[in-house]
Amino acid sequence: MEKFIDNLPPMDLMRSEKMTFVQLIIPAESAHRAVSYLGELGLLQFRDLNADKSPFQRTFVNQVKRCAEMSRKLRFFKDQVNKAGLMSSSRTLLQPDIDLEDLEVHLAEHEHELIEMNSNSDKLRQSYNELLEFKIVLQKACGFLISSHGRAVSGEIELQDNVYSNDDYIETASLLEQEMRPQPSTSGLRFISGIICKSKALRFERMLFRATRGNMFFNQAPAGEQIMDPITTEMIEKTVFVVFFSGEQARTKILKICEAFGANCYPVPEDISKHGQITREVTSRLTDLEATLDAGIRHRNKALSSIADHLAKWMDLVRREKAVYDTLNMLNFDVTKKCLVGEGWCPMIAKTQMQEALQRATFDSNSQVGIIFHQMDAVESPPTYFKTNTFTNPYQEIVDAYGVARYQEANPAVYTTVVFPFLFAMMFGDWGHGICLLLGALILIAHENKLSTQKLGSFMEMLFGGRYVILLMSLFSIYCGLIYNEFFSVPFHIFGPSAFRCRDTSCSDAHTIGLVKYRDPYPFGVDPSWRGSRSELAFLNSMKMKMSILFGVAHMNLGIILSYFNARFFGSSLDIRYQFVPQMIFLNSLFGYLSLLIIIKWCTGSQADLYHVMIYMFLSPTDELGENQLFWGQRPLQIVLLLLAIIAVPWMLFPKPFILKKLHTEVPLLLAFCMIFLLGSIEFY
CATH class of the missing domain: 1.20.1300 (3 helical TM bundles of succinate and fumarate reductases)
Structure with a gap:
């Protein structure tokens, strides 16, 4: 409760703070620290004195590029940490301070190491997938290669002894017709085995049938287990297929179709007896690859865990450095190139704090020359600055979403602190729901110190930022709910019995029959007897x-x-x-x-x-x-x-627009008459 009282809006929030226009002359050796310390205060708005220059023509463009590149690397690390399912350590680590140059070297080393590990892992995963698919194809294709008559179908099957001399017929006739007609002894069936995504299998079969004009047998069976895609890391269902065909031309067409559909073809031996031996060899290699992949994943997770412990601090450092150099790019270099000149607006009450920060920057940078800080006159209107705290800040953001008040105008956010939650309560008047909302607000306020240091989602961050808004809305909702006499839309006799009763004893509790008033009005809120009545x-x-x-x-x-x-x-x-x-x-x-x-x-x-x-x-x-x-x-x-x-x-x-038009048109006319008079006088002389 003491923290809540401390956060109440002060009385000086009625109008924006008085602003003053200042100029800073900063020696080059202390410019970085001065801008950094002023940024921590957040009470000075710099003017861009290099607005006529492009971003690539400014003095500190190289430092900004370096910060942007480090930000890219840090985003890459963050994505890798999230993909690995790791979380940053919540404990406070005793980390030594690191400057930007050392951090740049560390990030480059970590990026090179991670890219190399990812590349090796992708290659191993690709090899593992190929062996796994080969093993599945061997297991499924063995059943396809055993004929229904109990004899093995090799790469070439001997058919009838009688032959036809027309070779073109063999290429164009269907396989069923070839079995019914005698063929040369040199001709026969061949096959291609492989694996394809289950979602493409039907279209793949149709394309094969059309390309070969029906001269093929297509057998398929589900793989039985899902296979990880090395690119998307998703588990995909696949189907094993075996295509029987005749002729070299059909083989070329089938291989091209397999390539177009992304089907992986694997060589299955003709001899069925060799399948078991090959399967054992493939299984042994799969076991070795699994052990290698697990070891690589553990090594990669260890490296990512080390990065995750420092990631938040590194991102904060790079973000702050980039902001400092962006601000330095708004300053002008003196002709001697030994100092920078900056201009900006600051509140009158913050002058002492700013001077102390500039003195500290001069001392920490071991500069022999101090920073000059003096006020200047300005023509343009100052920016609007309202001093807020954790209680008033969400209300100020609500008001600013509709429009920012003009400089020195009355701040409507002060009145919004009461009006906004009360208008909400008039619509949300239910003291049961209000109690639930109050408990949620109290939980957020009780864990304020803990939640303020954690990374929250967009929704939770919005709730936490408006915790004091929710607190007032819940209190006003309870008050309006008591007036409406609604507890989860159910009335209660909280303040005594109803002022109405039945006309006679026969009506009992039936509210459809008229009630009569027999005592003073209900002390507070709506009488519960209105609920369920005809005129409710x-x-x-x-x-x-x-x-x-x-x-x-x-x-x-x-x-x-x-x-x-x-x-x-x-x-x-x-x-x-x-x-x-x-x-x-x-x-x-x-x-x-x-x-x-x-x-x-x-x-x-x-x-x-x-x-x-x-x-x-x-x-x-x-x-x-x-x-x-x-x-x-x-x-x-x-x-x-x-x-x-x-x-x-x-x-x-009507009056105000015409008066404004008259005021704004008289001045140019007066200036025109003065110019004509001066020109005439010069011409006369």
């Missing part, structure tokens, strides 16, 4: 809608009043007369009057129809109100308010 929706929706109107009108009035204080602060009587006054008249003549009617209706219990009152206030303002009259003198008051609203529209729209 009409009553609750009307109440919430009218509350929304009241708070919405109050919110708009607050914004217009802030514009008045801004106009008075800047001495703009034009904005007060032709913007603030007509806006207040227009808003309160219509919506302010509606808010007044709502309050009077609540206090008097009148049955007047406010829709009817507001509609006929425009359509027929002189008609009698009848039962819709809430107070004496309502009709003449409505006529006066309507006339004021009509007058406020042109008052708000």
Whole structure:
């Protein structure tokens, strides 16, 4: 609770900090430390004095390139660590300070080592996949090569003794027809075996059938186990195939189709008896490769673990150095090339801190010449700077998302700290849900020190950054939930029994039968008897809608009043007369009057129809109100308010633009007349 109180917004947040334009003359030997120390303060906004130069023409372009290259290497290391499933060490390591040159050498060595290990691992994985596929093809193809008659089908099968002398027929006739017709003794069936992705098998078979015009047998079987893709590291299902064909031309076509579909072909021996021996040899080599791969993975993970322990510090160092050199590129070198000149804006209250940081930079860099820091006059308007803390920062970001206030304007984020969570609570009014939200906010605040040093995801980072916003939203939700008497949409008799009861004993708990009021109103919030009654929706929706109107009108009035204080602060009587006054008249003549009617209706219990009152206030303002009259003198008051609203529209729209146009056109005309007079005088003389 003490931390929460310390984080409350101070009273000096009403307007942006007063800014001053300063110039720095920094010796070259202390420039890096000076910019680094000023960056840690974060209270100086440098101007770019080299805006006319491209990034490649600036003084420290080589250092920026080196930092960018190191950032690329660090991103590469981070990707490798994430792929390996490793995490950076959360413990604080006693790491010696390292400068940029040494870090560049270390990163180059680590990158070369990792690239070499990855290359070797990819080659070993490719060899392992090939042997594994070869083993699977040997096991599956053996069954395809044994004929249904119990004899082995070798690379060439002897057919009938009778032959045809027409060799072209053998190339074009189907294999079934070749078996039915006598063929030369030199002809026969050959086969190609291999493995292909399961998703491509059907298209592969169709392409083979079309290319060979049906002169082939295609047998396939699932591989039985998934194989890792060495590029994407995904497990892929594959299918073993054996294609029987006849003729050299068909063989060439089939091999080209296999290459196009990415199918891997493996030589299966013709002799079935050799399959077992080859399979054992392949299995032995697979075992050796598995041991080699495991050893390589362990060595690679060890190297990545060492990198992961220092990765966060290295990334922070490179990011900070790149920011320093980017800032130094905004400074001008003196003609002597011995000092740099910088200009920028800083808050008036931060001058002492900046001077102390510059003195420390001079001392740490062992410079014989101090840094000159002095104020200057500036023509342009200063930037807007609001001093925030952990409590007010999320509200300031919400306001800045819609627009940044002009320099020295009132800061609307101060009022947003209360208005934003309360408007949320009016929509989220349920004290059961509010308690759940409160527990979540308290957990985030209790672990604030721990979570602030950890890397969070985008969603958790957003929740943690708005922990104090969630805290206030939950508290206001509990308050509005008690007013609405909703606990997970269920009413409770928290503040005593209901003020209504059944008309007689026969109605029991049936809410559809009318209830009568027998005691004082419910002490706080909505009476629980409204739940389940015939008029529940009409009553609750009307109440919430009218509350929304009241708070919405109050919110708009607050914004217009802030514009008045801004106009008075800047001495703009034009904005007060032709913007603030007509806006207040227009808003309160219509919506302010509606808010007044709502309050009077609540206090008097009148049955007047406010829709009817507001509609006929425009359509027929002189008609009698009848039962819709809430107070004496309502009709003449409505006529006066309507006339004021009509007058406020042109008052708000037309005078200010014409006055501004007149003010901005008179000055150029005056200058033109002066120039003509001067030229005429010179010509006269």
